[in-house]
Amino acid sequence: MKKTICGFAAFIFIVSGLTLSVQAKDKESLLNAAQIIENSQLAFYYQGTDMKANVVMELIDKDGGKRVRVMTILRLDRAQGENQKYFIYFHKPGDVRRMTFMIWKYPLKDDDRWIFIPAIDLIKRIAADDKRSSFVGSDFTYEDISGRDVDSDAHTLLRSEVFQGIDSYLIQSLPLEPTEYAKRLSWIDKITFLPLKEEYYDAQEELFRVFTSDVIEKIAAGEGEDKKIFPTVTKRIMKNVKTGHRTKVIYKSVIYNIGLKDTDFSERHMRRPPRSWIR
Amino acid sequence: MFKKYLKLLILVILIQFAGSALGRAGEYEQNIEIHGFLMGNFSGRINSPNSSGKEGGDLLLGEERLRLDIFGWAETIEASARVTVDLLHDAVIGEFDTDLREAYLDYTTQSFDFRLGRQVITWGVGDFLFVNDVFPKDWVSFFSGRPIEYLKVGVDAFRTRYSSTSVNIEFLVIPYFEPDNIPTSKRFYLFDPFSAVVSRYEDEPKTTFENTELALRFYRRIKEFDVSAYMYRGFFRTPGMRPDNLLSPNFITRFYPDLSVYGLSAQGSALDGILSFEAGYYHSRQDENGDDPFIPNSQIRYLIGYQRQIWEDFTLGVQYYAEIMEDYSNYQSTFPNGFPIQKKYRDTFTLYIEQLIMHQTLKFSLFAFYNPVDNDYLIQPKVFYKFLDNLSATLGANIFGGDKDTTSMGQFDKNDNVFVLVRYYF
Numbered sequence: 001m002k003k004t005i006c007g008f009a010a011f012i013f014i015v016s017g018l019t020l021s022v023q024a025k026d027k028e029s030l031l032n033a034a035q036i037i038e039n040s041q042l043a044f045y046y047q048g049t050d051m052k053a054n055v056v057m058e059l060i061d062k063d064g065g066k067r068v069r070v071m072t073i074l075r076l077d078r079a080q081g082e083n084q085k086y087f088i089y090f091h092k093p094g095d096v097r098r099m100t101f102m103i104w105k106y107p108l109k110d111d112d113r114w115i116f117i118p119a120i121d122l123i124k125r126i127a128a129d130d131k132r133s134s135f136v137g138s139d140f141t142y143e144d145i146s147g148r149d150v151d152s153d154a155h156t157l158l159r160s161e162v163f164q165g166i167d168s169y170l171i172q173s174l175p176l177e178p179t180e181y182a183k184r185l186s187w188i189d190k191i192t193f194l195p196l197k198e199e200y201y202d203a204q205e206e207l208f209r210v211f212t213s214d215v216i217e218k219i220a221a222g223e224g225e226d227k228k229i230f231p232t233v234t235k236r237i238m239k240n241v242k243t244g245h246r247t248k249v250i251y252k253s254v255i256y257n258i259g260l261k262d263t264d265f266s267e268r269h270m271r272r273p274p275r276s277w278i279r
Numbered sequence: 280m281f282k283k284y285l286k287l288l289i290l291v292i293l294i295q296f297a298g299s300a301l302g303r304a305g306e307y308e309q310n311i312e313i314h315g316f317l318m319g320n321f322s323g324r325i326n327s328p329n330s331s332g333k334e335g336g337d338l339l340l341g342e343e344r345l346r347l348d349i350f351g352w353a354e355t356i357e358a359s360a361r362v363t364v365d366l367l368h369d370a371v372i373g374e375f376d377t378d379l380r381e382a383y384l385d386y387t388t389q390s391f392d393f394r395l396g397r398q399v400i401t402w403g404v405g406d407f408l409f410v411n412d413v414f415p416k417d418w419v420s421f422f423s424g425r426p427i428e429y430l431k432v433g434v435d436a437f438r439t440r441y442s443s444t445s446v447n448i449e450f451l452v453i454p455y456f457e458p459d460n461i462p463t464s465k466r467f468y469l470f471d472p473f474s475a476v477v478s479r480y481e482d483e484p485k486t487t488f489e490n491t492e493l494a495l496r497f498y499r500r501i502k503e504f505d506v507s508a509y510m511y512r513g514f515f516r517t518p519g520m521r522p523d524n525l526l527s528p529n530f531i532t533r534f535y536p537d538l539s540v541y542g543l544s545a546q547g548s549a550l551d552g553i554l555s556f557e558a559g560y561y562h563s564r565q566d567e568n569g570d571d572p573f574i575p576n577s578q579i580r581y582l583i584g585y586q587r588q589i590w591e592d593f594t595l596g597v598q599y600y601a602e603i604m605e606d607y608s609n610y611q612s613t614f615p616n617g618f619p620i621q622k623k624y625r626d627t628f629t630l631y632i633e634q635l636i637m638h639q640t641l642k643f644s645l646f647a648f649y650n651p652v653d654n655d656y657l658i659q660p661k662v663f664y665k666f667l668d669n670l671s672a673t674l675g676a677n678i679f680g681g682d683k684d685t686t687s688m689g690q691f692d693k694n695d696n697v698f699v700l701v702r703y704y705f
Contacts, residue, residue, distance in 0.1 A: 093669055093704065110551075119428035119431075120430075122401040125547065137635070267498075272387065274357070275357065
């Protein structure tokens with residue numbers, strides 16, 4: 001599969017590959033495996049200081065039966081690699097319409113999570129279970145959605161490899177504490193540091209889960225001097241190769257650095273999200 | 280009242296049609312949306328002959344509902360309106376009816392949110408145990424297998440919310456009294472101390488300035504916990520029953536005594552789960568000394584709850600709840616002979632377990648109440664399955680039991696039921 005670049009013309013900026021690849025060479029000589037993973041986490045989960053996107057999540061079973069979740073996600077970072085706040089508003093399906101979900105994520109301890117149930121106007125804390133458990137029934141875990149602490153695995157740079165035409169690092173990560181995978185292999189773009197593919201192996205060394213970044217767009221934020229380009233994975237798939245079940249996630253209308261405030265991630269906005277957030 | 284709302288409904292639908300017609304012309308941004316569901320909800324008695332009441336057939340509940348949820352918003356200011364109404368057919372009595380769930384206007388400013396109209400309000404941190412949630416409940420729905428959201432009934436109120444970083448405040452003015460919907464002998468088997476007396480009068484608080492209910496909540500986050508303080512001035516929503524003459528009553532007056540409630544709650548992450556605590560003082564203002572046997576005495580109520588995910592998609596929740604009666608000796612000495620007397624200290628344990636499987640499309644759950652002093656219980660097992668994104672079904676049961684048929688759950692022993700619920704969302 002080719003790395004495709006698509007999206008609205010206004011958001012597409014082809015950056016000169018030459019200067020960046022020179023930078024990448026410099027970095028390669030300096031970075032160890034853990035730093036590459038850390039950079040990858042920052043590129044994947046911490047782009048910009050905040051972000052808003054409309055997300056379509058399709059849960060597809062092995063026979064092609066499809067269930068669709070449509071939501072708006074907002075994210076605010078306190079600092080790169082540190083605490084984050086997430087706000088998720090569900091548009092579909094009907095039984096969860098208008099529900100909101102707020103997560104205050106801390107890298108080193110359990111998240112705080114709340115859910116708003118509109119039918120009874122109730123905000124409730126929900127137990128922050130194992131971060132490896134499924135996010136709304138999908139093949140993604142909470143950690144897949146919001147990131148896994150770099151120090152939770154021992155990372156080794158196996159080699160550099162051209163993956164689907166892209167210069168990549170291949171990194172092996174072995175969890176320090178037992179979890180549902182025993183080994184993870186990650187192909188990471190040397191320029192953008194975005195993960196291009198991840199393979200998860202179980203204790204029997206069998207491949208059971210595969211993540212792919214299928215569409216990467218370059219999304220611009222800011223004007224003039226402040227203009228920044230954020231390469232963003234706008235289509236990703238997590239497939240359970242043992243069950244054949246997969247989850248496809250498409251990010252639409254991604255906007256960075258919209259100026260969200262810490263106080264926006266509040267009970268008030270869970271009950272009544274500003275119209276500009278959800279329409 | 281309903282006619283007025285129906286007119287409103289028709290009006291809103293007309294606006295919707297006009298809006299979509301204009302929308303096609305490309306000149307008008309549609310700012311009304313309509314959603315809802317179709318629902319069939321049936322509950323059959325399982326262990327007893329029919330109740331002697333008028334509506335005591337084989338079905339405890341048999342209804343079809345069309346829910347319309349109509350939402351419209353303004354473009355230039357943060358204002359919106361919502362009408363949520365059920366058009367229903369009750370097969371038990373063979374009637375069509377409407378159930379207005381919500382109808383309100385919202386307006387938001389920098390720090391304030393205002394809501395005027397019929398609205399559902401839920402306070403406190405208990406699961407099906409209420410200390411500071413003084414708002415009306417529909418226990419008939421809860422005991423006969425309607426979806427959980429039907430346990431809460433809207434109030435006609437004006438609500439103001441103030442939000443800031445130091446404290447949030449919620450203030451409610453409720454001019455129209457709305458009682459709890461509790462089971463009656465028309466459809467349920469239950470304990471009625473005056474079962475022989477047919478004449479009953481309902482004496483609800485009238486809509487006057489003095490009878491306007493007021494409710495106030497302060498809330499904020501303190502350390503890891505969401506903390507609230509509550510105050511309420513209004514009425515008990517479960518009626519007291521007063522006979523005109525205790526020895527040979529001719530009629531019974533059902534009335535709603537004055538009540539004030541002061542309370543606190545906290546909920547947060549602790550012990551690898553969610554810990555909840557709530558307490559309240561129920562001040563029975565019409566029975567200061569606790570010597571009127573027909574009015575509940577003042578009480579202290581509290582609950583402690585803990586919920587945790589034990590493994591993926593498996594949740595366990597436990598709660599302990601207690602009521603302690605004030606002026607118990609006055610209650611004892613004035614309580615009429617021959618009626619079931621309450622204990623000073625009453626408590627309840629609840630257990631909740633839930634397991635989701637198949638990518639969260641299939642859910643098994645169980646909620647159980649147990650009251651040690653009365654040795655009675657209610658068990659609600661349920662299976663929920665989502666056939667499609669918009670189509671789901673629930674199969675469940677309400678199993679009551681206890682040593683005596685005069686206690687809160689024990690009296691419903693003959694109302695055990697199995698229910699089925701099918702919903703299609705649009």
